Amino acid sequence: MLPTSVFTVILGTLLVPSLAQVSRPPVLFAEYPTVTTCGGTLTSNYSAITYKTAINVNPNERCVWTIRTPNVSRYTLQVLYLGLRLQAGQTGITASCVGPTGTNITNVSGAGVIQLPSTCNSLVITFFSGASVSSRGFTLWYKASKFISATTNSAESSSRPVVLHPQYPVVSTCGGILTSSLSAIAYKTETNVARNERCVWTISTPNAIGYTLNVVSLGLSLQTGQTGITASCVNRGNSSPTNAAITATGVISLPSTCHKLLITFYSGASVSSRGFIIWYKATTGSNGISTSSKDYIVSNSQEHIRYPADANSAYTNNEMSTFVFSTPSNLYSTSRKTLVIYVRDRLEGSTCADVLQLYRFRPASGWTYSQQICGNYEMIQWVDNDLMLVTFKSDTSVVNRGFHISRTTVPL
Missing domain, CATH: 2.60.120.290 (Spermadhesin, CUB domain)
Incomplete structure (x- = not known):
């Protein structure tokens, strides 16, 4: 049973209602422990909590995970899958950063990177559900500071790749055509990219009307006009592709209508850094494009x-x-x-x-x-x-x- 003080914090939390972000959760970190139990203590530098992603959570659940990595004072936290229907004061997740001057509580309100204080000696993840909950769980990913670069454009020093979606194809080749509604591109996460590389992945999910794109890992030392990644939407009509430069981890802003998505990776003559992992999810509907398209x-x-x-x-x-x-x-x-x-x-x-x-x-x-x-x-x-x-x-x-x-x- 949780202490009364924990329940007081939980019930006082205001959360924004949110629908499920993806239809299937990622499966992360085959090399590191992935916690699936209701609560626990995590000491790894780099791991995940994936809780009830294939089944509904129970009414009135309470789970607490304490992340306490030795000699670490900072964490990065990212929500990769959020199946919960959040309800203020009833169902939600909080991330509590325990620092030298007190505890800072952050409400999880959607998928993406969660903003945490700069100093965090330990991190407490608390999940709570209400009496009428009927939705699936979540996957949270964290990294300790010694595995994180100080800037988003410099090489990421993590030595392990993220392993996403064994149920779906994870493309690791330089270029390819992806038709799954939910998958990932994991390119050279354990080796340096080559100089002057050019790779294009065409994401062409049948009946796609839009895409969600999430950069999970970015080891590249980005350099304007030399080394980088571009996400480009190609639509019906005579409009040109809409280009978006990828400059950091997290969710990438794309046009609301995106029938096909091109991911283009390019490297310069002096590059010396590792690759990246990009996860995507298609939103499908009626796009009017013939099934004979290739x-x-x-x-x-x-x-x-x-x-x-x-x-x-x-x-x-x-x-x-x-x-x-x-x-x-x-x-x-x-x-x-x-x-x-x-x-x-x-x-x-x-x-x-x-x-x-x-x-x-x-x-x-x-x-x-x-x-x-x-x-x-x-x-x-x-x-x-x-x-x-x-x-x-x-x-x-x-x-x-x-x-x-x-x-x-x-x-x-």
Whole structure:
């Protein structure tokens, strides 16, 4: 049973009601203890509390976890999954920082990084539920200060990666196409990234209307125009991708409408730091995009794509497909370039009803518009020594036989 003073603090807490943030919780830290019991004492430098994430919590529960890492006076706390329906004075979580001058209590009101005082000798996590609660639990992640860099843009000194969602694919390769509604990109979390790397992950969840993006770990030494990560939303219509530079851990602000999401990692010539872990969740609904739409990452030195693949069929209405042309061996070089050749088979007339749009990647600005290709173009070629992106969008009327795209690597 908890002391009366603890219950007094709990019942006096005001919490903002919140719905579940994700549909499935992360499973964290296979190398470190992950506490799943109601209460306990944690002394690890780097661990998690994951409580009743697959089942509903009970009415009138009380759980207290005390985090007390030896020789540590600061903690970072992040809520990665919050299934609770919070209710002021009834159901919620508090984080109590015990410092040299007293105890500071912080209410957990949503997913993301929880602001804690700069000095915290021990951290007490208290969960309480009301008589009518009917919702799942939560996952909290913490790190002790000696595993944390003092600034968000410097290399993170943690030596262990986060292990997310064994039920879902966790992509660790340089680039890929992700279609799951909930997954993660964990890239080079235990080794340094290479110089002049270029990696693109296309997140294309069926029926997606938006995405939540959370940077769980950021070991990169970020440098403007040299080393960084860009999150770009690609939508229906003729608008260009919306670029957001990732500069720190935590939830990344994205447009409310985001049909496809590109994560682009780039490194400079003098980089010496580890990678990152980015977790995403898709919000699905009716986006109006044809299920015949495709996504390609074209990386072979010689490659040809016919679109659509069947020469005897036509593309469909309301398509939005993407073609990412990566750099040779996923490395940027001033001595090599990528040559892309577009050849029209047949589009809708000579208008821009069905259209291709070319974007070029620049580290300082992200994906920027370069050219539009309509039905009156029979053939065109593009050359670049950095990444290129082509989108194809069809309207709601006439369909036709499509086009060919070929890629090759040539020396400068």
